[in-house]
Amino acid sequence: xxxxxxxxxxxxxxxxxxxxxxxxxxxxxxxxxxxxxxxxxxxxxxxxxxxxxxxxxxxxxxxxxxxxxxxxxxxxxxxxxxxxxxxxxxxxxxxxxxxxxxxxxxxxxxxxxxxxxxxxxxxxxxxxxxxxxxxxxxxxxxxxxxxxxxxxxxxxxxxxxxxxxxxxxxxxxxxxxxxxxxxxxxxxxxxxxxxxxxxxxxxxxxxxxxxx
Amino acid sequence: xxxxxxxxxxxxxxxxxxxxxxxxxxxxxxxxxxxxxxxxxxxxxxxxxxxxxxxxxxxxxxxxxxxxxxxxxxxxxxxxxxxxxxxxxxxxxxxxxxxxxxxxxxxxxxxxxxxxxxxxxxxxxxxxxxxxxxxxxxxxxxxxxxxxxxxxxxxxxxxxxxxxxxxxxxxxxxxxxxxxxxxxxxxxxxxxxxxxxxxxxxxxxxxxxxxx
DNA sequence: TCATAATTGTGAAGATTATAACAAACTTTC
DNA sequence: GAAAGTTTGTTATAATCTTCACAATTATGA
Numbered sequence: 252x253x254x255x256x257x258x259x260x261x262x263x264x265x266x267x268x269x270x271x272x273x274x275x276x277x278x279x280x281x282x283x284x285x286x287x288x289x290x291x292x293x294x295x296x297x298x299x300x301x302x303x304x305x306x307x308x309x310x311x312x313x314x315x316x317x318x319x320x321x322x323x324x325x326x327x328x329x330x331x332x333x334x335x336x337x338x339x340x341x342x343x344x345x346x347x348x349x350x351x352x353x354x355x356x357x358x359x360x361x362x363x364x365x366x367x368x369x370x371x372x373x374x375x376x377x378x379x380x381x382x383x384x385x386x387x388x389x390x391x392x393x394x395x396x397x398x399x400x401x402x403x404x405x406x407x408x409x410x411x412x413x414x415x416x417x418x419x420x421x422x423x424x425x426x427x428x429x430x431x432x433x434x435x436x437x438x439x440x441x442x443x444x445x446x447x448x449x450x451x452x453x454x455x456x457x458x459x460x461x462x463x
Numbered sequence: 464x465x466x467x468x469x470x471x472x473x474x475x476x477x478x479x480x481x482x483x484x485x486x487x488x489x490x491x492x493x494x495x496x497x498x499x500x501x502x503x504x505x506x507x508x509x510x511x512x513x514x515x516x517x518x519x520x521x522x523x524x525x526x527x528x529x530x531x532x533x534x535x536x537x538x539x540x541x542x543x544x545x546x547x548x549x550x551x552x553x554x555x556x557x558x559x560x561x562x563x564x565x566x567x568x569x570x571x572x573x574x575x576x577x578x579x580x581x582x583x584x585x586x587x588x589x590x591x592x593x594x595x596x597x598x599x600x601x602x603x604x605x606x607x608x609x610x611x612x613x614x615x616x617x618x619x620x621x622x623x624x625x626x627x628x629x630x631x632x633x634x635x636x637x638x639x640x641x642x643x644x645x646x647x648x649x650x651x652x653x654x655x656x657x658x659x660x661x662x663x664x665x666x667x668x669x670x671x672x673x674x675x
Numbered sequence: 676t677c678a679t680a681a682t683t684g685t686g687a688a689g690a691t692t693a694t695a696a697c698a699a700a701c702t703t704t705c
Numbered sequence: 706g707a708a709a710g711t712t713t714g715t716t717a718t719a720a721t722c723t724t725c726a727c728a729a730t731t732a733t734g735a
Contacts, residue, residue: 259692260673267663271642285712293644297712298694305714313713314701330663331670338662345561350658352557355642359659360666400666424669426662430483430567432505440674442665446562446656447571450550450638451479451542453654454572454612457636458543461472462652471722497682509682510724517684525683526731 258306263330265303268293270326274358276319285316332360339398339422341413342405343368343376343383346428350402351378363402365392393420400424407431470518475542477515480505482538486570488531497528544572551610551634553625554617555580555588555595558640562614563590575614577604605632612636619643 272292276284286297286304293300304310304322307329311317327333340347340363351366368374369386376383384392392398401422403410407429414425414433423439430445456463484504488496498509498516505512516522516534519541523529539545552559552575563578580586581598588595596604604610613634615622619641626637626645635651642657668675 260675261692263667264660264664267660271657271660272644287712296694299692301713302693302715309714311713312701313699314703314711316712330667332663332666336666345557345564349557349561353659355659360663361659399669400662402662424665426665428658432484437674440665440668442661442668444656444658444661445483446640447565447567447573448476448479448483449654449656450573450612450614451544451571452476453636453638453652454544454548455475455542456652456654457611462649463472468721473722499682508724511722513682513684514723521684523683524731525729526681526733528682 256306258303262303262306265293265295265299266307266326266330268295269300269303270323270330273319273323273326277323281319283316283318284322286311288316327360335362336360336400337362337364337396337398338400338402338426339363339365339367339389339392340402340404341367341386341389341417342403343370343373343378344404347402347404348378350404351381354379364396364398365389367392390416390420393417393422397421400426402426402428404428468518470515474515474518477505477507477511478519478538478542480507481512481515482535482542485531485535485538489535493531495528495530496534498523500528539572547574548572548612549574549576549608549610550612550614550638551575551577551579551601551604552614552616553579553598553601553629554615555582555585555590556616559614559616560590562616563593566591576608576610577601579604602628602632605629605634609633612638614638614640616640 269289272289286300290297290300307325310322310325335357338361340350343366347366347368351363356362363381366378366381366383367386367389368383371385373383374385399422401417401424403413403425405413410427410429410431411433414435417425418436418439425435425439425441426444427433427441428444430447432443433441435441481501484501498512502509502512519537522534522537547569550573552562555578559578559580563575568574575593578590578593578595579598579601580595583597585595586597611634613629615625615637617625622639622641622643623645626647629637630648630651637647637651637653638656639645639653640656642659644655645653647653
């Protein structure tokens with residue numbers, strides 16, 4: 252048997268969509284689903300779904316479909332979501348507040364264990380059970396808790412500096428919510444979110460009549 | 464000459480990144496750039512950039528590079544960003560407020576002409592020069608102004624209903640900021656933003672040590 | 676002016692991703 | 706329990722996307 256090919260990253264992105272959808276089905280007490288139905292819910296072809304799932308090992312039953320709960324566990328195991336991941340959140344503007352208020356962190360696999368802002372008026376305020384701390388406490392906090400992921404929801408101009416600081420104190424993954432690109436040490440990981448880009452893309456599709 | 468191939472959507476997504484980067488260069492009064500330098504700023508290979516740009520017609524000069532301003536215009540023309548596009552923003556929670564507060568809408572090519580919320584306490588408040596209106600005024604507003612794009616930053620559960628309402632009153636493009644997938648009429652366009660997905664993807668990459 | 680260096684644009688090759696096609700496995704129905 | 710209907714998993718094929726290789730063009734500097 253020839254070696255199994257590594258999963259494409261684009262398939263991983265879809266796994267995330269499948270899981271999100273499956274979690275809703277689970278909440279709705281739906282026990283099983285076929286690749287066909289899942290395809291209708293996610294706008295992804297059934298074959299594509301089965302192919303993606305084949306990368307993470309077979310889980311379905313011919314003539315039946317997939318057990319929702321099982322499939323969720325399977326995806327989570329594959330993706331390394333075997334436990335709740337602790338993250339710190341830097342920046343308590345509207346985006347930061349919105350993220351801190353998000354009610355499904357646990358379900359999605361994360362926990363915000365520290366929230367930081369440099370604005371004294373925000374410090375000590377409690378949102379969703381998390382007390383906002385002064386940014387000066389950040390380094391100490393990281394030393395104590397060894398956090399490997401940080402969400403940065405601060406002004407673009409301050410981001411690179413903050414990334415450097417966090418990297419120095421052991422943070423390996425950065426989720427940057429700004430329309431910028433930063434430099435990180437070679438062993439670090441970054442993901443970006445530019446909230447406006449999808450709107451530009453949408454506009455293009457409307458203009459060119461590309462329904463996808 | 465055989466027919467020029469249509470630009471891949473993935474190239475369009477990169478055009479958006481190039482433009483974002485170029486706008487910053489322009490602000491910094493940098494007049495020219497090579498595909499190589501742009502590649503370093505965006506983490507995209509120089510060849511890939513040149514290939515992408517080739518889809519929109521040649522714009523560079525061999526031995527020199529690209530005129531920043533020219534290239535921006537070229538990309539904008541290609542993408543149909545020939546004028547500021549008017550959008551309405553539904554939902555004035557943290558995300559909505561954050562979007563309304565964004566200072567670069569004009570530069571990015573959009574203008575928020577109407578902001579709506581159903582919460583009376585928020586109605587009539589003015590953010591960044593835009594007065595928040597009661598959602599009940601939405602239909603009338605749409606009739607008057609003929610808006611084709613809406614940003615929906617409301618709870619997931621209310622989104623489908625709101626999409627239906629908007630579609631009925633002529634909105635063709637929907638930018639949905641929620642971890643859900645909605646149904647739209649056949650002639651409509653949707654883009655989604657799930658703010659948590661990139662974090663899950665980041666976590667996967669850290670676990671599997673995929674630096675990209 | 677001419678040689679050298681820099682850079683673009685693109686056809687062709689290579690790599691990756693999606694789709695089609697179908698055997699195998701399971702369920703349902705009679 | 707046999708036949709008909711579903712649905713999966715996978716190999717082969719097609720489509721798409723990226724990279725390579727290099728001619729062509731412009732800039733630079735002796």
